[in-house]
Amino acid sequence: MLDSTVTTRTQEVLDTLNAALAAGDVDGVKALFAADSYWRDLVALTWNLKTVEGPEGVADMLSQQLEHTAPGNFQIQAGEMPAEEDGVITTWITFETKAGRGWGLMRLKDDRIWTLLTALQELKGFEESRGTRRPMGAEHGARKNRTTWKESREADARLGYDSQPYTVIVGGGQGGIALGARLRQLGVPTIVLDKHDRPGDQWRSRYKSLCLHDPIWYDHLPYIKFPDNWPVFTPKDKVGDWLEMYTKVMEINYWTRSEVQSARFDETSGTWTVQVNRDGEQVTLRPTQLVLATGMSGKPNMPRIPGMDNFKGTIQHSSQHDGPDAWNGKKVVVIGSNNSAHDICAALWEADADVTMVQRSSTHIVRSDSLMEIGLGALYSEEAVANGVTTEKADMIFASLPYRIMHEFQIPLYDKMRERDADFYAGLEKAGFELDWGDDGSGLFMKYLRRGSGYYIDVGASQLIIDGEVKLVKGQVDHFEEDAVVLSDGTRLPADLVVMATGYGSMNGWAADLISQEVADKVGKVWGLGSDTTKDPGPWEGEQRNMWKPTQQENLWFHGGNLHQSRHYSLYLALQLKARMEGLETPVYGLQQVHHLS
Ligand SMILES: Cc1cc2nc3c(=O)[nH]c(=O)nc-3n(C[C@H](O)[C@H](O)[C@H](O)COP(=O)(O)OP(=O)(O)OC[C@H]3O[C@@H](n4cnc5c(N)ncnc54)[C@H](O)[C@@H]3O)c2cc1C
Numbered sequence: 001m002l003d004s005t006v007t008t009r010t011q012e013v014l015d016t017l018n019a020a021l022a023a024g025d026v027d028g029v030k031a032l033f034a035a036d037s038y039w040r041d042l043v044a045l046t047w048n049l050k051t052v053e054g055p056e057g058v059a060d061m062l063s064q065q066l067e068h069t070a071p072g073n074f075q076i077q078a079g080e081m082p083a084e085e086d087g088v089i090t091t092w093i094t095f096e097t098k099a100g101r102g103w104g105l106m107r108l109k110d111d112r113i114w115t116l117l118t119a120l121q122e123l124k125g126f127e128e129s130r131g132t133r134r135p136m137g138a139e140h141g142a143r144k145n146r147t148t149w150k151e152s153r154e155a156d157a158r159l160g161y162d163s164q165p166y167t168v169i170v171g172g173g174q175g176g177i178a179l180g181a182r183l184r185q186l187g188v189p190t191i192v193l194d195k196h197d198r199p200g201d202q203w204r205s206r207y208k209s210l211c212l213h214d215p216i217w218y219d220h221l222p223y224i225k226f227p228d229n230w231p232v233f234t235p236k237d238k239v240g241d242w243l244e245m246y247t248k249v250m251e252i253n254y255w256t257r258s259e260v261q262s263a264r265f266d267e268t269s270g271t272w273t274v275q276v277n278r279d280g281e282q283v284t285l286r287p288t289q290l291v292l293a294t295g296m297s298g299k300p301n302m303p304r305i306p307g308m309d310n311f312k313g314t315i316q317h318s319s320q321h322d323g324p325d326a327w328n329g330k331k332v333v334v335i336g337s338n339n340s341a342h343d344i345c346a347a348l349w350e351a352d353a354d355v356t357m358v359q360r361s362s363t364h365i366v367r368s369d370s371l372m373e374i375g376l377g378a379l380y381s382e383e384a385v386a387n388g389v390t391t392e393k394a395d396m397i398f399a400s401l402p403y404r405i406m407h408e409f410q411i412p413l414y415d416k417m418r419e420r421d422a423d424f425y426a427g428l429e430k431a432g433f434e435l436d437w438g439d440d441g442s443g444l445f446m447k448y449l450r451r452g453s454g455y456y457i458d459v460g461a462s463q464l465i466i467d468g469e470v471k472l473v474k475g476q477v478d479h480f481e482e483d484a485v486v487l488s489d490g491t492r493l494p495a496d497l498v499v500m501a502t503g504y505g506s507m508n509g510w511a512a513d514l515i516s517q518e519v520a521d522k523v524g525k526v527w528g529l530g531s532d533t534t535k536d537p538g539p540w541e542g543e544q545r546n547m548w549k550p551t552q553q554e555n556l557w558f559h560g561g562n563l564h565q566s567r568h569y570s571l572y573l574a575l576q577l578k579a580r581m582e583g584l585e586t587p588v589y590g591l592q593q594v595h596h597l598s
Contacts, residue, residue, distance in 0.1 A: 034112035038402035042119040046589035117400035171293035173202040175560035180252040182574035195259040200240030208323030209347035217380035307480035324351035336501030342461035362436035407442035414443035427466040439533040450536035524594030
């Protein structure tokens with residue numbers, strides 16, 4: 001009985017919503033939203049990634065988009081039942097727009113919409129060839145001069161020479177590969193370019209002890225899930241092999257040993273001229289769309305410190321450090337105290353190096369098992385799968401929590417972890433390690449979304465610090481001497497190797513390198529929410545700056561992030577590109593504004 005009441009109440013809201021949308025009645029829609037409410041739209045109505053807030057925000061968005069996008073037919077998703085918990089009714093929904101079909105999640109409080117997620121899933125008339133639409137492969141019957149699959153793949157290899165791709169993706173890590181797979185499925189002629197020898201080398205080239213910090217359920221790529229014998233935390237070379245296999249079987253046009261040297265946009269023709277060094281051959285590509293998937297952890301932030309040039313030992317950025325083997329018995333100083341710094345210190349300790357970590361500012365640490373259980377378990381775990389929470393559903397539930405209030409959901413989880421691991425944190429503090437929990441106590445995910453740095457998921461290095469096996473020094477590096485690093489308080493740390501685990505710069509730095517400083521500035525900072533917390537200056541953006549959505553530079557896009565983001569957001573970027581290729585109307589609501597240059 002209760003369920004049918006909940007269903008009826010939900011249906012009434014959807015019926016009223018459909019009637020108001022059909023009548024172009026913006027005020028009618030506005031009245032359905034609670035005073036404190038959020039509508040997050042992924043491409044369906046806004047042709048952007050956009051969260052609008054409150055009835056006024058909804059009205060503003062609809063007054064611009066309603067006529068062009070004609071959303072309607074909001075329904076409870078077939079086979080799903082709305083559920084009520086703590087006064088909130090949650091329901092999976094489907095809907096349509098003029099251009100496509102979508103999926104989403106709606107939460108009601110007091111029969112008013114509290115949160116609404118609308119996410120475009122496919123374009124009408126351009127549905128992917130999957131499931132019942134899968135290609136036949138074989139063409140039965142007899143036909144002269146037929147083309148085999150192999151021959152058509154060989155013809156694909158001429159893309160870029162005999163014909164031009166619509167899209168060029170610079171960077172063939174997991175981001176470029178996931179997007180390349182989606183665009184291939186959507187029939188968008190695309191080339192993925194990477195300077196490495198093989199797909200997956202992005203991971204192979206990292207320090208040898210690295211395993212993914214996120215668990216397998218969070219890491220799937222689109223279309224092909226990891227098999228169920230796959231380890232929970234994938235070793236980096238195994239990720240590399242998976243990416244290489246995936247690139248091949250998803251038939252991605254992937255050029256290895258191909259470095260993009262420059263890219264220029266011609267306003268008149270609306271195309272890019274991309275200069276590529278393909279294994280020594282100079283190739284010019286002329287795509288319409290250019291995607292930088294060059295890595296948010298790809299542009300090393302390497303501070304220039306006095307005396308570096310005279311240092312007689314070796315200085316490496318963490319991205320250049322390939323492992324501890326050469327440093328047995330040597331003195332190593334690692335500058336920084338986030339993920340890479342910890343992983344590198346632990347591996348060096350295992351190889352019997354004499355390791356010192358220099359902590360410059362506070363770091364947020366969570367133990368991996370606590371994070372898995374308390375932070376991720378409900379959405380990404382074997383238990384979640386058993387409860388019917390597929391990866392796709394988990395991604396949508398995660399996406400349905402508006403960034404504005406996400407920290408409110410996160411804070412209690414991290415309070416729980418702090419309590420559960422109290423002895424561990426006491427040990428770290430006793431060792432002199434400066435901890436934080438994010439500016440507002442909201443922990444790791446918020447730090448990742450806001451600034452992409454400032455944390456370590458503990459898989460063992462913290463105990464080495466607690467036990468004094470990895471020495472810990474607090475302070476700022478002042479200068480280098482020939483054989484040592486000297487901190488501003490005069491502490492002198494003799495070193496054969498100094499690893500600068502000093503993080504990575506904003507992705508618009510890639511635009512500066514490959515296109516121009518002018519375009520980098522025109523686009524502005526990439527990443528962050530505008531939360532006005534450390535390293536994420538305001539004003540409030542509501543979405544990740546410049547990621548997966550139109551930028552101030554026509555036909556220039558940024559893609560990347562962790563495996564979850566690459567998987568989920570590659571769909572929305574792919575649909576935006578496909579729609580443009582097909583000449584669909586794509587009016588963008590709330591184009592990204594620029595408040596910071598980097
Ligand atoms: C140490 C470390 C651990 C991490 N652990 C995790 C984890 O556990 N889980 C997770 O999800 N994420 C993790 N990440 C974050 C993120 O997932 C990785 O950085 C990931 O590699 C990003 O993928 P990407 O495709 O966006 O960029 P990248 O993998 O960095 O790929 C970018 C590619 O662009 C290429 N490129 C750059 N410039 C050019 C050019 N001019 N021409 C041609 N090619 C170019 C590079 O060769 C590179 O292959 C980690 C990152 C680091 C650094």
